[in-house]
Amino acid sequence: MGGSFSALDGVLTWIMTIFDPFCGPAGIFTWLGGGTLLACGDTGWGDELAAGVKVTVAVAICTLPIGLLIGFVVALGQQAEDRLLRIAAGIYTTIFRGMPELLTLFIIYYGAQILIQSVLAKLGYDERIEINAFVAGMIALSVVFSAYCSEVLLSAFRAIPKGQYEAGDSLGMRRWRTMLLIVVPQLVKIALPGLSNLWMILLKDTSYVSIIGLADILRQTGIAVRVTKEPFLFYTLACVLYLGLAMLSSIGLAYIERWASRSEAAR
Amino acid sequence: MSDTIQSGSATTMSLSGDLIPPRPAPAVLDRPLTGARVLGIGLIGLWLLLAIGLVSMVITGWDEEKFVRYGPRYLHGLWTTISLVGISVVLGAVIGLPLAFARMSKNRIIAAFAYAYVYIFRGTPLLAQLFLIYYGLGMFRPQLESVDLWWFFREAWYCGLFSMTINTAAYQAEILRGAIESIPKGQHEGAASLGLSKRVAFRKIILPQAMIVALRPYGNEIILLIKGSAVVSIVTVYDLMGETRYAFSRTFDYQTYLWAAIFYLAMVEALRHLWAYIERRLTRHLKR
Numbered sequence: 103m104g105g106s107f108s109a110l111d112g113v114l115t116w117i118m119t120i121f122d123p124f125c126g127p128a129g130i131f132t133w134l135g136g137g138t139l140l141a142c143g144d145t146g147w148g149d150e151l152a153a154g155v156k157v158t159v160a161v162a163i164c165t166l167p168i169g170l171l172i173g174f175v176v177a178l179g180q181q182a183e184d185r186l187l188r189i190a191a192g193i194y195t196t197i198f199r200g201m202p203e204l205l206t207l208f209i210i211y212y213g214a215q216i217l218i219q220s221v222l223a224k225l226g227y228d229e230r231i232e233i234n235a236f237v238a239g240m241i242a243l244s245v246v247f248s249a250y251c252s253e254v255l256l257s258a259f260r261a262i263p264k265g266q267y268e269a270g271d272s273l274g275m276r277r278w279r280t281m282l283l284i285v286v287p288q289l290v291k292i293a294l295p296g297l298s299n300l301w302m303i304l305l306k307d308t309s310y311v312s313i314i315g316l317a318d319i320l321r322q323t324g325i326a327v328r329v330t331k332e333p334f335l336f337y338t339l340a341c342v343l344y345l346g347l348a349m350l351s352s353i354g355l356a357y358i359e360r361w362a363s364r365s366e367a368a369r
Numbered sequence: 370m371s372d373t374i375q376s377g378s379a380t381t382m383s384l385s386g387d388l389i390p391p392r393p394a395p396a397v398l399d400r401p402l403t404g405a406r407v408l409g410i411g412l413i414g415l416w417l418l419l420a421i422g423l424v425s426m427v428i429t430g431w432d433e434e435k436f437v438r439y440g441p442r443y444l445h446g447l448w449t450t451i452s453l454v455g456i457s458v459v460l461g462a463v464i465g466l467p468l469a470f471a472r473m474s475k476n477r478i479i480a481a482f483a484y485a486y487v488y489i490f491r492g493t494p495l496l497a498q499l500f501l502i503y504y505g506l507g508m509f510r511p512q513l514e515s516v517d518l519w520w521f522f523r524e525a526w527y528c529g530l531f532s533m534t535i536n537t538a539a540y541q542a543e544i545l546r547g548a549i550e551s552i553p554k555g556q557h558e559g560a561a562s563l564g565l566s567k568r569v570a571f572r573k574i575i576l577p578q579a580m581i582v583a584l585r586p587y588g589n590e591i592i593l594l595i596k597g598s599a600v601v602s603i604v605t606v607y608d609l610m611g612e613t614r615y616a617f618s619r620t621f622d623y624q625t626y627l628w629a630a631i632f633y634l635a636m637v638e639a640l641r642h643l644w645a646y647i648e649r650r651l652t653r654h655l656k657r
Contacts, residue, residue, distance in 0.1 A: 179412075186409030193416050200592075200637035201630050202599035204610060209626050216623055302492075309494035313603060320497055327504060334505035341493040341501060348492040 124152035140339075147326040147336070154322030155343055161239055161308045161318065166301065169244035173251025180256050191252070198249035203307050207242040211314050214238060239311035247304055254296035258289050291362045298355040305347055319343050423627060430624055439616045439625070446612030447632055453526075453608060454595050457533035464534065465541030472546050483542070490539035496600045498536060503528040503604045529601030529608075533594060540590050548583035549575060581651055588644035592637050599633075609633065 125142035142148040179191030198206060211233070219231050262285055270280030312321035323340040327333045471483035490498065506513065506522045513519040521527045552575050560570030602611035613629040616622070 182405055182409070184403070184405040184409040186413045187405055188409075190409060190412035190416060196638070197630075197634065200596075200634045202596040202610065202633055204599040204602075205613075205626065205629055205633060208614075209630065212617075212623060212626065306492075306494040309496045310600075312496075320494070320500070324500070332508075334501070334508045337497060337501035337505045340497050341489070344493045344497060345489065 122152070124155065125149050147322075147330070150322045150326065151319065151339065151343065154317060154319040155347070157236075157316060158305075158308050158318040159347065161236065161243065161311055161316070162301075162305050164240050165243040165247060165304060165308075168240070169247030169251055169304070170297075172244060172248035173255055176248060176252035177255035177259060180252060181259055195249045195252055198245050199253075203242070203246050204310050204313065206246055207239065207310050207314060210242040210245070211235070211238040214241075235311065235314045235316040239308075239314060239316055243304060243307055243311070246307065247300060250300050250303070251297065254293050254300065255289065258293035258296070259285075261292050262288055291365075294355075294359055294362050298351075298359070301351060301355065302348060305351060306344065309344075426624060426627070430622065432622075435616075435620060435622065439612070439620075442607075442612045442616065443609070443628065443632070446607055446609040447636075449526075449606065449608040450595070450598050450610075451636075453530055453533060453598050453601065453606075454591065457530055457537055457598075458591055458594060460530075460534040461537035461541050464538035465545060468538060468542035469545035469549065472542060473549070487539045487542055490536050491543070495532065495536050495597050496603065499529065499532040499600055499604060502532045525601070525604045525606045528604060529598075529606045533598060533601070536597070537590060537594050540593075541587070544583050544586045544590060545579070547586070548579040551582050552578050581655075584644070584648055584651065588640065588648075592640060595633070595636055595640070 125148055140146050140148045140151070142152075176191050176194055179187050180195070182188055182191070201209075214233050215231055218233065222229070222231065266284055266288070267280060270284045275283070308318060309320045312318050312324070315321070319340050323336040326336045330336070468483050468486065471479045472487065474480045474483070502522070503525060506528075510519060513522055521531075556574055556578065557570065560574045565573070598608060599610035601608055602614055605611070607615065609629055609632055613625050616625040
């Protein structure tokens with residue numbers, strides 16, 4: 103059993119290496135960076151930068167579902183019939199849209215650390231706690247993302263006529279079923295341009311996690327700069343990598359947008 | 370009008386001679402305690418609890434010495450942030466307007482150049498741009514010294530200002546372009562039919578309408594810039610965030626961040642309300 107798993111693992115690793123866009127056989131750094139500072143392996147920084155790209159993408163991709171979910175719930179709260187619920191949701195978006203992302207990140211990173219430490223101190227443990235930078239970054243980014251996302255979803259909700267809900271009611275559907283089968287599919291289509299904008303912003307905002315020590319693109323380039331003393335080359339490369347991610351996303355988002363609007367008649 | 374309809378309906382459908390007199394609205398019963406209401410009360414309670422916690426933290430952790438030492442520094446940081454944002458917004462507009470025209474230009478090369486500029490600066494994080502300018506251009510010290518620009522790129526403050534300016538110029542160019550292109554073609558044609566020259570038509574007819582369209586995105590851009598300006602603290606500029614980090618590194622007092630949050634929120638909210646007021650004021654002729 104274990105043997106077959108490790109074999110599968112080996113195959114997966116092999117596939118990952120073959121198709122690695124940076125350091126694989128057909129990777130950018132393998133072809134263009136050979137023998138220079140950007141070579142893969144111990145002599146160059148290609149593999150370190152590739153790891154940074156993976157961290158950046160991982161942070162963004164892990165943030166997205168959490169942010170979307172919180173944003174959806176907050177948007178529901180913002181259009182609730184109950185006034186208190188609306189106010190509570192409004193406070194949330196006001197605070198997290200008004201604070202700099204960097205400050206939100208610090209508040210969550212240090213705040214969680216202090217909170218856990220004080221709780222543990224009450225329980226008798228007296229150790230210094232370092233919370234995971236990835237988790238802290240993910241939480242902070244999803245909070246910021248959700249605050250913006252709720253605004254996008256709210257305006258999309260307002261674009262869906264009341265008759266759609268009534269149609270669901272008249273078919274005897276339960277509320278959540280109406281939401282899931284009737285409202286959300288239309289919501290996705292309406293909110294998609296706004297959400298893809300937010301994804302681009304999220305991709306750029308991931309650069310802040312480098313400040314709390316997560317090894318993303320910018321952190322890795324910073325380390326490379328300190329060692330090689332080639333700041334211009336490496337920071338330009340970081341910008342190029344971010345641009346590449348943005349281009350890839352815009353291709354992917356265009357595809358998703360086509361998919362979402364396939365129900366519309368071709369004109 | 371309503372009398373004739375009433376009498377008409379009374380004659381054709383003569384089941385009831387007179388209409389039911391209007392009745393008062395049903396009395397409001399006690400609203401039931403729904404799940405949403407409970408949740409709302411709970412969440413408001415949570416926010417209140419957080420607010421109380423914040424206030425009590427400030428009161429219990431109040432330290433006259435810290436206040437005297439870091440209070441003025443905070444104000445100085447606030448001023449640095451405001452001046453950075455103010456100057457870069459104005460300079461960004463100065464660069465952004467020609468950029469917007471370049472983006473709309475019929476000349477392919479100019480349009481492509483402007484598009485590339487906008488794409489690059491909107492597609493990369495401000496932090497990376499800042500590092501590129503602050504650390505990256507440091508490599509070209511001899512060249513910069515020879516053209517007498519080194520004093521500019523040596524200072525972190527100037528580098529922060531420069532990167533914020535070129536960043537916001539890209540965003541502002543897109544806002545302006547969108548606003549100008551949103552003006553219907555008929556406005557141009559109307560101006561032409563009145564015999565106005567292109568220049569006058571733009572200044573007197575297109576731009577005033579475009580500015581109203583651009584107003585809201587412009588406000589958002591300034592807010593984004595206020596928030597984005599926090600990154601300059603990473604390259605040792607003592608703006609509000611920089612002073613906060615300084616105070617935190619000295620005291621390890623969590624309050625320092627909360628104060629920064631209050632300052633930033635106050636700034637953003639003040640701007641948001643100011644902008645809402647300006648927008649109401651400028652669009653009052655459009656209200657019906």
